[in-house]
Amino acid sequence: MAYVVFIAGxxxxxxxxxxxxxxxxxxxxxxxxxxxxxxYDEAYRTTAHQSHHELRQQADRKSESGSPDDL
Known part of the structure; x- marks a missing residue:
């Protein structure tokens, strides 16, 4: 019975x-x-924090689309 109560909780x-x-x-x-x-990442895991900022910068960048005249 105790297991059922634990699982339900x-x-x-x-x-x-x-x-x-x-x-x-x-x-x-x-x-x-x-x-x-x-x-937390900045304080304890500096490489993860740096990766976080790199990923944010990549997401914020707009990809340049070439003009049709470039062909």
Whole structure:
């Protein structure tokens, strides 16, 4: 019986976390978590932090599209 209660509690907690994640994503509150993880990476894992900034710069760059006259 104790196992059933434990599993039911675990399911409730995981469902609550999934609901909270979807709610935060809809409201746009996910950027705070990303900022906190970036701060953690900066403090403890510097190579991951540098990679994070490189990926952000790549995402922000616009790809140059050539004109039809270049052919």
């Amino acid at each position: 675990l399911v409730v907690v995981l469902a609550g976390l999934a609901w909270f994640a979807s709610w935060a994503k809809r409201r746009g509150h996910g950027s705070g978590v990303a900022g906190a993880l970036a701060a």
